[in-house]
Amino acid sequence: MTDAPTVAALFDAAVAARAAAYAPYSQFRVGAALATPEGAIHAGCNVENAAYPVGTCAEAGAIAAMVAAGGRRIAAILVLGDGPALCAPCGACRQRLREFAADEAHVLVAGPEGVRARFTLGELLPSSFGPANLEAQP
Template structure:
């Protein structure tokens, strides 16, 4: 019997936080709304949305907002993160956010790429950012 890859169990609370955050995004220039929600190993949850400004494309990504809120609360590890956007293509974290997630992740951190219907793809940190450079490279 071949072991089939296990489908990720959807954390409905995080999924709904990401969905709510996406609905609150401030994206008057791109019209591209993104929400993110994460949980730490301690069970604390944080959310973020993208926020644009007139100096577009300068702004803040949803993942960066959630991570900033996590750090402000004294947490430093992401257990899993949900990233939600609109459209037919997968809305994966941008390059900068991949590095931000990497800074606070472990090899077991799961990145769930979602749309408003559910999880479309789950990636490990290694799949999202292979051969990454992290804090341990500086030691």
């Protein structure tokens, strides 16, 4: 799910979402786009709030768009931010991704010039707690 056409589509969707970000306080605009196993692409951007804890990360927006469209699984996600450092998903977003993605899901971290790093969700969130932990035990 990280073939060149999919990565290009994810990047383009994240660029468009990033352009729509609402970041009047930090000026740090983030766009994210995810792909479902069926190939659907959903994007989101960060939305800040004067009460900082109330803001929404770009990844959360992309997940909400996927769920609203009826999707339930993430095969890959690309997160796009500025600056020289990697703009990897925060801890809360790693857990949000885990709700809909397996350890093998691809997480691409990009800057304006393109993909900077590639991870699996399992690398970013090892030994995670997920939906399987809540399944009935025999």
